[in-house]
Amino acid sequence: DVKVTQSSRYLVKRTGEKVFLECVQDMDHENMFWYRQDPGLGLRLIYFSYDVKMKEKGDIPEGYSVSREKKERFSLILESASTNQTSMYLCASRGGSEYEQYFGPGTRLTVT
Amino acid sequence: GNSVTQMEGPVTLSEEAFLTINCTYTATGYPSLFWYVQYPGEGLQLLLKATKADDKGSNKGFEATYRKETTSFHLEKGSVQVSDSAVYFCALSTSNQFYFGTGTSLTVIP
Numbered sequence: 001d002v003k004v005t006q007s008s009r010y011l012v013k014r015t016g017e018k019v020f021l022e023c024v025q026d027m028d029h030e031n032m033f034w035y036r037q038d039p040g041l042g043l044r045l046i047y048f049s050y051d052v053k054m055k056e057k058g059d060i061p062e063g064y065s066v067s068r069e070k071k072e073r074f075s076l077i078l079e080s081a082s083t084n085q086t087s088m089y090l091c092a093s094r095g096g097s098e099y100e101q102y103f104g105p106g107t108r109l110t111v112t
Numbered sequence: 113g114n115s116v117t118q119m120e121g122p123v124t125l126s127e128e129a130f131l132t133i134n135c136t137y138t139a140t141g142y143p144s145l146f147w148y149v150q151y152p153g154e155g156l157q158l159l160l161k162a163t164k165a166d167d168k169g170s171n172k173g174f175e176a177t178y179r180k181e182t183t184s185f186h187l188e189k190g191s192v193q194v195s196d197s198a199v200y201f202c203a204l205s206t207s208n209q210f211y212f213g214t215g216t217s218l219t220v221i222p
Contacts (some may be wrong), residue, residue, distance in 0.1 A: 004155075022216045031208060033210070040214065041214065042201065042212050042213060042214035042215050043156075043201070043212040045209075045210070050207070050208060064188075079127050090155055090156065092156075092210075099144045099146075099161060099163055099205060100146060100161055100205075101158075101205075101210055103148075103156040103157070104155050105153035105154055105155045108153065109186070
């Protein structure tokens with residue numbers, strides 16, 4: 001079974017802090033994704049990566065950056081956290097020949 | 113462009129009732145279609161998928177048929193259980209991008 005893990009289930013940070021969310025997958029997948037999930041808005045794509053050191057902006061990249069130094073790890077960085085970044089963050093991965101995405105358990109981030 | 117529209121919730125049903133959650137899509141090309149389920153406090157899990165027109169995806173008593181002529185992928189279950197209470201997301205995939213609906217919350221009461 002594919003396993004996607006995220007570094008924290010719950011995180012509380014202060015406004016202005018730099019925040020790192022880590023995601024690791026164990027299936028050698030080429031593609032990895034970061035989404036945020038908000039009530040009434042569904043899932044919105046922040047960034048995705050189709051290879052090591054490659055990244056593409058999604059629909060809402062402002063205020064975020066990403067890093068993919070190794071194939072199995074995709075990090076989401078909030079350079080200076082703000083209260084409007086309080087949300088559930090979901091990481092996903094997908095193999096090159098597969099149709100579906102596999103999701104991690106999510107990190108619920110609260111910025112105060 | 114590509115998009116998914118699913119019926120708004122919340123939906124509340126009694127145990128053993130019939131469930132339908134409507135999903136329609138707009139897409140260029142030939143997308144794959146999915147239903148994901150999210151239980152409280154968890155990430156999304158793939159429930160079922162269909163990769164070409166007229167395919168029927170099924171899992172755990174849930175079914176959905178890829179209807180190209182009506183651009184639909186409605187989720188159905190003949191007899192829901194309390195354990196089916198969750199949020200259900202319809203999604204489509206073209207090449208490397210996924211597009212999700214906004215989710216439909218289902219509550220099943222005993």
